[in-house]
Amino acid sequence: MPYSWKTTDWLVSIARVIPSITIGAIVAGCQVGPNFRSPGDGKVPSEFHQTSIVSSEDEPIRGHVDVDQWWGYFDDPVLHQLIHDTNSHNLDLKEAAWRIAESRSRAGLAKSQFFPQVNASVGATRRNISENASQFALNNDGSGAFPYYANGLDSTWEIDLFGKLARGYESALADNWAQVEARHALKVTLLAEVATTYVQARVLQQRLNIARQNLALQNQTLSIVEARQAAGLVGQLDQSEAESNVAVTTASIPPVQQELQTSLYQISVLIGQTPDGRIELSNNSGVLPLLILDKIEPGMPAELLSRRPDIRKAYFDAKSANALIGVAVAERLPQLSIRGDISLEARGVSMVYSDNSVVTTLGPSLRWNILNFKRLKRNIEVREARYQQSVLAYQSTVLKALQEVESSLVEYYRQKERVLELRKVAEVTNRSVDISLVRYEQNLITFDRVLDAQRGLAVAQSNVATAEGDVLLAVIKIFKSLGGGWKLKSDYSVDLLCMLESDKLADNEYVGIVTSVKPAEGEDLDGNLGVVSQ
Numbered sequence: 001m002p003y004s005w006k007t008t009d010w011l012v013s014i015a016r017v018i019p020s021i022t023i024g025a026i027v028a029g030c031q032v033g034p035n036f037r038s039p040g041d042g043k044v045p046s047e048f049h050q051t052s053i054v055s056s057e058d059e060p061i062r063g064h065v066d067v068d069q070w071w072g073y074f075d076d077p078v079l080h081q082l083i084h085d086t087n088s089h090n091l092d093l094k095e096a097a098w099r100i101a102e103s104r105s106r107a108g109l110a111k112s113q114f115f116p117q118v119n120a121s122v123g124a125t126r127r128n129i130s131e132n133a134s135q136f137a138l139n140n141d142g143s144g145a146f147p148y149y150a151n152g153l154d155s156t157w158e159i160d161l162f163g164k165l166a167r168g169y170e171s172a173l174a175d176n177w178a179q180v181e182a183r184h185a186l187k188v189t190l191l192a193e194v195a196t197t198y199v200q201a202r203v204l205q206q207r208l209n210i211a212r213q214n215l216a217l218q219n220q221t222l223s224i225v226e227a228r229q230a231a232g233l234v235g236q237l238d239q240s241e242a243e244s245n246v247a248v249t250t251a252s253i254p255p256v257q258q259e260l261q262t263s264l265y266q267i268s269v270l271i272g273q274t275p276d277g278r279i280e281l282s283n284n285s286g287v288l289p290l291l292i293l294d295k296i297e298p299g300m301p302a303e304l305l306s307r308r309p310d311i312r313k314a315y316f317d318a319k320s321a322n323a324l325i326g327v328a329v330a331e332r333l334p335q336l337s338i339r340g341d342i343s344l345e346a347r348g349v350s351m352v353y354s355d356n357s358v359v360t361t362l363g364p365s366l367r368w369n370i371l372n373f374k375r376l377k378r379n380i381e382v383r384e385a386r387y388q389q390s391v392l393a394y395q396s397t398v399l400k401a402l403q404e405v406e407s408s409l410v411e412y413y414r415q416k417e418r419v420l421e422l423r424k425v426a427e428v429t430n431r432s433v434d435i436s437l438v439r440y441e442q443n444l445i446t447f448d449r450v451l452d453a454q455r456g457l458a459v460a461q462s463n464v465a466t467a468e469g470d471v472l473l474a475v476i477k478i479f480k481s482l483g484g485g486w487k488l489k490s491d492y493s494v495d496l497l498c499m500l501e502s503d504k505l506a507d508n509e510y511v512g513i514v515t516s517v518k519p520a521e522g523e524d525l526d527g528n529l530g531v532v533s534q
Contacts (some may be wrong), residue, residue, distance in 0.1 A: 031163025032333065033326020039318045039391040044301050044398070048405055067307070067484030071195060074472075075290035078281065079198055082271060086194045089272030094192065096183035105181040110172035113165045116157035121343075123150050149352050152343025167326030174320035179390075181316060184309035184486045192480035194270045196473055197263050198281075199289065203469035204260040206286035207462050208253065210488075214458040215249045221437065221450065222246055238447040245451055249458065288468055296412065296478055301402055308401050308483035314394040323388040328380040334368040335418070400480065408477035415474050417447040419467045433457050484515040 007147070068074075071083045125148045152388045160166055222242040265275035273279070305311055342360040346352045369376060436453040439445045479485070 031166050032329040036319050036322045039394045056417040060118040067482045068487045070479035070484040072292040074289040075292050082194050082299045085271035096186050100179045103176040107172040107176045116155045154341040157338040161336050162330040162333045164330030167323045171320045173324035174316045178313045178316040181309040181313035188485040191485040193475050199472045201263040202288050206465040208256050209286045210461045211253050218246045222274040264330050304401050311397050314397040318390040318394050321390040325383045328383045332376045337365045357529050404481035408481045412474035415471045422464045422467050426464050429457045
């Protein structure tokens with residue numbers, strides 16, 4: 001008999017189960033567990049302490065300082081290129097991009113739980129039933145062996161009665177956002193690290209130049225002493241002290257060279273290259289980056305809450321932990337599923353596609369974990385404890401962020417003062433060297449005075465180079481503490497946190513699962529990363 005679909009029985013069965021599906025859909029919006037609220041920022045001050053006590057001559061400018069690309073305030077093309085290479089090739093950033101891809105897929109996995117799961121099966125077996133205990137009819141030959149053919153579809157659909165799936169999806173989305181912010185935080189750290197290492201390398205080059213200049217000066221002095229000793233004007237002691245002075249300065253050069261090469265190796269790794277010595281800073285050797293920003297306005301402390309990615313990550317960690325409380329609470333309540341199967345089963349191939357071979361199943365299934373010896377209750381307590389930990393972690397992150405900004409500001413102001421004084425010391429010491437050498441040649445002072453002046457000059461000039469570098473390092477610390485190094489796009493704005501807090505953010509505005517999860521070479525994962533595909 002040709003196969004044809006009989007719809008009457010199916011329509012009756014569907015009509016009977018529609019009330020259950022309708023009820024499930026109505027109550028699906030019921031989500032147990034606490035709704036997320038901001039974990040609280042404590043008493044964030046209206047302005048940074050250092051900007052309020054700085055003297056009038058150092059008063060920072062009032063206006064916006066763009067921290068998104070803060071390296072633009074350093075007039076140094078080499079630094080700009082290193083920043084670009086770090087963004088494009090740093091392996092840690094690429095690894096973080098794949099962690100985001102993983103979290104996208106996890107969010108998509110959580111979202112898929114809202115929909116029916118359908119499986120297809122096809123099978124052909126030969127069965128043999130008991131001849132003595134079977135309640136089925138035997139074959140004509142008296143045996144219980146027969147072929148069995150079956151193919152069909154089976155599906156299950158969990159109705160989210162109490163928001164277990166919704167809370168799980170909410171947690172997965174928050175985890176996805178947290179991974180995005182983790183990459184932003186890593187980017188902030190890495191860009192500051194490459195700039196810091198570059199400045200330190202330039203300082204080391206400057207210290208090498210200073211050491212070599214002083215070595216040349218000391219060799220000239222040694223020649224003068226040797227000439228005077230040959231003429232019988234001074235004794236062997238002066239020559240020995242001059243030679244010792246040259247040897248000490250010469251011995252001070254290799255450690256600086258070693259430290260410089262180590263810094264270059266570190267830069268190589270940061271930009272995704274092997275540390276094989278290909279990085280060279282021969283151009284403008286010892287010239288520090290020029291800061292074209294005279295004064296720095298750090299903005300308002302409250303802006304850190306939206307600007308600093310580590311604070312944003314801690315926020316989403318807390319949101320995820322809160323949602324998991326709802327998942328744990330829902331585990332204690334009934335869970336409703338709708339199961340439906342349709343298959344074609346027969347003893348022969350010729351009978352498979354006939355009306356009499358259709359097997360259908362459709363109906364609800366209710367599961368309620370009643371006897372669990374407080375296991376589910378303890379799980380709720382675990383989730384609540386973890387949420388409280390995440391709240392405290394968020395508040396601690398805010399405080400540490402404020403402390404980092406204040407510390408970097410005070411370092412910047414004090415280092416500027418220190419540079420001015422050290423430059424005066426170097427200038428005075430340089431004059432002392434010239435005067436002492438002239439007076440020594442005139443037999444007005446002993447050679448000890450010349451040695452003291454030259455040694456003092458080497459120390460003073462090295463201190464100036466280090467202090468000038470420290471000013472630039474303090475500026476980098478300020479930008480890092482402000483969360484600079486990534487762009488806060490308009491659709492990734494400060495208002496996002498408020499929207500999340502009120503749970504008004506639509507799915508298609510959330511970071512979730514995207515069609516392609518493989519980050520391209522040098523892909524910029526800021527801002528619009530990972531919009532949910534519907």
